[in-house]
Amino acid sequence: MPELPEVEVVRRGLAEWVTGREIASAEVLHPRAIRRHLPGAHEFAARLRGRLVKSAERRGKYLWLPLSGPEEALLAHLGMSGQLLVVDPAAPPEKHLRVRLRFADGGPDLRFVDQRTFGHVMLTRLAGGVPEPIAHIAPDPFEGSFDEVRFATALRAKKTEIKRALLDQSLISGVGNIYADEALWLARLHWARPTQTLTRPKIAELVAAVREVMGAALQQGGTSFDSLYVNVNGESGYFDRSLEVYGRRELPCSRCGTPIRREPFMNRSSYYCPKCQRRPR
DNA sequence: CGACTCTCCTGGGTGC
DNA sequence: TGCACCCAGGAGAGTC
Numbered sequence: 445m446p447e448l449p450e451v452e453v454v455r456r457g458l459a460e461w462v463t464g465r466e467i468a469s470a471e472v473l474h475p476r477a478i479r480r481h482l483p484g485a486h487e488f489a490a491r492l493r494g495r496l497v498k499s500a501e502r503r504g505k506y507l508w509l510p511l512s513g514p515e516e517a518l519l520a521h522l523g524m525s526g527q528l529l530v531v532d533p534a535a536p537p538e539k540h541l542r543v544r545l546r547f548a549d550g551g552p553d554l555r556f557v558d559q560r561t562f563g564h565v566m567l568t569r570l571a572g573g574v575p576e577p578i579a580h581i582a583p584d585p586f587e588g589s590f591d592e593v594r595f596a597t598a599l600r601a602k603k604t605e606i607k608r609a610l611l612d613q614s615l616i617s618g619v620g621n622i623y624a625d626e627a628l629w630l631a632r633l634h635w636a637r638p639t640q641t642l643t644r645p646k647i648a649e650l651v652a653a654v655r656e657v658m659g660a661a662l663q664q665g666g667t668s669f670d671s672l673y674v675n676v677n678g679e680s681g682y683f684d685r686s687l688e689v690y691g692r693r694e695l696p697c698s699r700c701g702t703p704i705r706r707e708p709f710m711n712r713s714s715y716y717c718p719k720c721q722r723r724p725r
Numbered sequence: 726c727g728a729c730t731c732t733c734c735t736g737g738g739t740g741c
Numbered sequence: 742t743g744c745a746c747c748c749a750g751g752a753g754a755g756t757c
Binding site for chain 1: 728733736
Binding site for chain 1: 748749750751752753
């Protein structure tokens, strides 16, 4: 499940393998993959043809490729199963190939492959360097523009539980279900803790925990990254080795040995240590 | 308007 | 072996 660290690994791969190249054609193999590109597949392809990829950028879980010409970018969100692959143009189409870009230099394709089609790509205008559809998303905690004081103030004004707030991309972007659980464990906070009861020092501790778990994941994601295969999947690197609570129901907490608990949360799961992370009363 | 739920999707796993 | 069902998840749409 790609969250910020996995998307950053993809961004680095794209920066290396796609930057500076001219798009020769775009082929949409599944309309759902461009459902947020309202003008449709034909217009999508026509507007991409002949454009140069200038760079590869990211905010939270979104990434985008600014293009030559008008201030526009190819924007992508990987959803939960999306991959952006850099592959030999002669390679056979992947089973879940949704969008295929060919380049004028005859080099590797950029292919958007997505089994569950929660991800999407679109061509969109840039406003101040940020794609318009994600203008409402807050900076992620690795950006210089992330304002910790502003975040703490907004968090304390919310009437909700801390985990809901962590997943709210308008407060802080890039955190998904896995790293939310991991960061809450590290900061010793129960997922249901009301945001209004959090002190500013505790919020600072939580932000540090978010940076810690995602930074560690990024380092491990980077080590398993094959440069010619820009890949994202839930099995690589970090996922098997370093998770402390996520997916570890009944396994002992590494701090205190108490069995990790799983609870339903927003039609999915929250994992936590019932001793280290006391439930609010 | 804020807080919350619903919905989209596929395939691996499970139980009968 | 087949089949029904559950589960995973982000985020926009919809509800109250």
